[in-house]
Amino acid sequence: xxxxxxxxxxxxxxxALLLCAGTTEGADSTASADPxxxxxxxxxxxxxxxxxxxxxxxxxxxxxxxxxxxxxxxxGIEPDALFGFDCENPFVMGDIDISGIERIGVDGEIDVExxxxxxxxxxxxxxxxxxxxxFDEDVNTQLTRVADFIxxxxxxxxxxxxxxxxxxxxxxxxxxxAENITQADEDYADAKEAFSVAAGENDLDVxxxxxxxxxxxxxxxxxxxxxxxxxxxxxxxPPAPETGNRWGQVAWEEASxxxxxxxxxEGYSDEYDxxxxxxxxxxxxxxxxxxxxxxxxAMTSRTYADWLDALAEQMSTxxxxx
Amino acid sequence: MTAITAPARAxxxxxxxxxxxxxxxxxxxxxAFCLVALTLSMMxxxxxxxxxxxxxxxxxxxxxxxxxxxxxxxxxxxxxLILLAGAALGVAGGLMQAVTRNPLADPGILGVTAGASLxxxxxxxxFGVTDISSYMWxxxxxxxxxxxxxxxIGNSGAVRSSPVRMTLSGVALGAVLSGFSSAVLLxxxxxxxxxxxxxxxxxxSQPLEATLAIAPFIAAGLLIxxxxxxxxxxxxxxxxxxxxxxxxxxxLRLVALLAIALLAGGxxxxxxxxxxIGLMAPHLxxxxxxxxxxxxxxxxxxxxxxxxxxxxxxxxxxxxxxVPVGVVTAFIGAPVLIYMVRRSRVTEA
Numbered sequence: 273x274x275x276x277x278x279x280x281x282x283x284x285x286x287x288a289l290l291l292c293a294g295t296t297e298g299a300d301s302t303a304s305a306d307p308x309x310x311x312x313x314x315x316x317x318x319x320x321x322x323x324x325x326x327x328x329x330x331x332x333x334x335x336x337x338x339x340x341x342x343x344x345x346x347x348g349i350e351p352d353a354l355f356g357f358d359c360e361n362p363f364v365m366g367d368i369d370i371s372g373i374e375r376i377g378v379d380g381e382i383d384v385e386x387x388x389x390x391x392x393x394x395x396x397x398x399x400x401x402x403x404x405x406x407f408d409e410d411v412n413t414q415l416t417r418v419a420d421f422i423x424x425x426x427x428x429x430x431x432x433x434x435x436x437x438x439x440x441x442x443x444x445x446x447x448x449x450a451e452n453i454t455q456a457d458e459d460y461a462d463a464k465e466a467f468s469v470a471a472g473e474n475d476l477d478v479x480x481x482x483x484x485x486x487x488x489x490x491x492x493x494x495x496x497x498x499x500x501x502x503x504x505x506x507x508x509x510p511p512a513p514e515t516g517n518r519w520g521q522v523a524w525e526e527a528s529x530x531x532x533x534x535x536x537x538e539g540y541s542d543e544y545d546x547x548x549x550x551x552x553x554x555x556x557x558x559x560x561x562x563x564x565x566x567x568x569x570a571m572t573s574r575t576y577a578d579w580l581d582a583l584a585e586q587m588s589t590x591x592x593x594x
Numbered sequence: 595m596t597a598i599t600a601p602a603r604a605x606x607x608x609x610x611x612x613x614x615x616x617x618x619x620x621x622x623x624x625x626a627f628c629l630v631a632l633t634l635s636m637m638x639x640x641x642x643x644x645x646x647x648x649x650x651x652x653x654x655x656x657x658x659x660x661x662x663x664x665x666x667x668x669x670x671x672x673x674x675l676i677l678l679a680g681a682a683l684g685v686a687g688g689l690m691q692a693v694t695r696n697p698l699a700d701p702g703i704l705g706v707t708a709g710a711s712l713x714x715x716x717x718x719x720x721f722g723v724t725d726i727s728s729y730m731w732x733x734x735x736x737x738x739x740x741x742x743x744x745x746x747i748g749n750s751g752a753v754r755s756s757p758v759r760m761t762l763s764g765v766a767l768g769a770v771l772s773g774f775s776s777a778v779l780l781x782x783x784x785x786x787x788x789x790x791x792x793x794x795x796x797x798x799s800q801p802l803e804a805t806l807a808i809a810p811f812i813a814a815g816l817l818i819x820x821x822x823x824x825x826x827x828x829x830x831x832x833x834x835x836x837x838x839x840x841x842x843x844x845x846l847r848l849v850a851l852l853a854i855a856l857l858a859g860g861x862x863x864x865x866x867x868x869x870x871i872g873l874m875a876p877h878l879x880x881x882x883x884x885x886x887x888x889x890x891x892x893x894x895x896x897x898x899x900x901x902x903x904x905x906x907x908x909x910x911x912x913x914x915x916x917v918p919v920g921v922v923t924a925f926i927g928a929p930v931l932i933y934m935v936r937r938s939r940v941t942e943a
Contacts, residue, residue, distance in 0.1 A: 549801050
């Protein structure tokens with residue numbers, strides 16, 4: 273594992289983080305021994321109640337899915353190998369160069385033999401205590417025989433998510449007080465303020481979407497949507513399902529019943545080329561008032577500072593079309 | 595293209611089936627049923643369209659009115675596709691049953707739609723094909739190559755033109771081709787995401803322009819099929835009898851293959867692989883009009899869109915969201931086929 277030197281005892285780092293990070297629902301992430309002394313350590317998961325993961329020593333050889341790496345990269349935590357979805361998606365990975373990192377799986381597959389050869393101390397990715405979210409039970413059983421699995425924290429709000437992921441990073445050896453991190457926190461606070469001002473000055477409705485040929489998926493209730501609502505924006509769309517998959521589903525023929533002035537598309541970029549006749553007819557699409565958002569990807573202050581700044585700019589330049 | 599005609603009219607015995615005036619009159623209720631199915635397709639969906647609204651916006655489109663958008667950007671394209679793809683699949687199935695003299699032949703069972711699907715998937719995944727004006731050619735080529743392969747395998751060996759051999763070779767080839775399609779789709783998440791609905795068989799994913807782009811090819815296929823019906827009637831008497839009467843079975847098969855490729859390839863390019871329509875419609879037609887290929891084809895042109903339209907409407911209402919019509923026809927078609935086989939209602943082609 274290529275990572276930051278462990279100059280600070282991890283327990284002090286984690287303690288300092290908890291003091292500055294505010295509250296997080298669920299348990300707190302702590303290391304139960306001093307990793308600098310090379311002893312056993314235990315991660316108490318920050319969002320999964322009752323989940324504790326013990327290591328004989330500070331985990332050093334790490335395998336990550338690309339969602340985990342997109343977050344942990346900012347803290348200087350580097351993987352020995354990658355797997356998972358969206359590794360080539362610039363909206364998820366930003367400008368991270370993964371060309372020099374071994375890939376042991378693509379999308380929902382992993383080469384368990386290569387994983388075993390690496391003998392990682394931990395595998396980190398989206399999932400729960402049983403393993404990675406997209407693997408079958410038997411694959412997760414094989415995976416957890418090779419290494420302990422650290423699920424990325426899942427939180428109800430963006431702020432809680434940033435805090436919880438920072439705790440995982442700190443457990444793995446990051447310095448949460450590093451200059452780039454504190455600067456990102458300041459920028460995030462400023463971006464929140466800028467967005468609130470823009471939302472107050474422009475009475476525009478926003479819809480979070482992920483369009484497919486078959487259906488328009490909507491993101492009411494996602495942490496990103498909740499964040500914009502907290503900052504004063506009006507988010508439109510069908511309510512999130514009470515159980516199960518939290519994407520809202522709207523038949524194309526009903527898409528116009530949720531009038532929006534700005535439509536945020538998951539993974540949107542200048543090269544975005546989705547087209548469907550009833551999508552193209554939506555006023556925000558016709559007016560080219562589209563922006564991006566991501567339900568996955570880096571859960572860091574830097575990511576959300578940049579996103580909110582871009583949205584504040586878009587709020588200021590968009591018009592009421594619904 | 596030269597239509598193949600038999601040297602003499604060879605109507606099969608028509609005992610117990612309607613004669614020509616009866617068959618013509620019998621088409622009237624079928625036309626009515628077809629219109630009802632297509633009207634339901636225009637009205638029923640996640641957003642109900644009242645008859646008055648439908649008529650108003652069909653006659654006076656309003657691009658800014660959401661209901662008008664639904665009518666013209668969703669319902670009209672779907673309904674036109676149902677009409678074209680249904681007629682194409684129904685006649686393609688009738689042609690295959692007649693040419694192979696195999697009552698179990700249909701573009702799905704003989705692997706033709708699987709071949710067309712694989713060709714489209716390969717074009718999308720490896721050759722940068724993006725729109726239907728490009729990948730319809732892949733679909734035609736896939737359907738034609740698969741048809742030739744199935745016919746060649748079915749006609750090889752000691753027992754030539756064996757219906758069982760042809761069905762088995764078609765089923766086997768279809769399974770292999772479907773497996774390749776699945777492998778390509780599963781290894782390419784972008785293509786899978788784009789083609790998920792299409793690969794299940796759907797009328798919901800094409801704009802009107804795309805459907806109309808395929809219409810001339812389907813029309814050509816229908817014309818070839820209808821012009822070949824007299825020769826197919828001769829062929830139904832048996833290959834030796836057909837040759838004795840001056841017909842050219844091999845030439846007829848080549849012409850039929852071309853028509854099948856146009857019909858099945860066109861339907862698959864626009865709607866994806868939809869099974870059982872090509873099996874059910876000709877059988878229903880044969881039950882009504884008897885073994886006269888001209889009437890079987892004509893009735894299939896009405897029956898297949900009716901069945902496809904009703905299945906599509908059913909798929910729109912049975913669950914929130916929508917079940918692709920290919921799934922609905924499979925659910926309906928498989929039990930119907932089993933019932934027909936058990937009741938010995940599958941008559942010779």
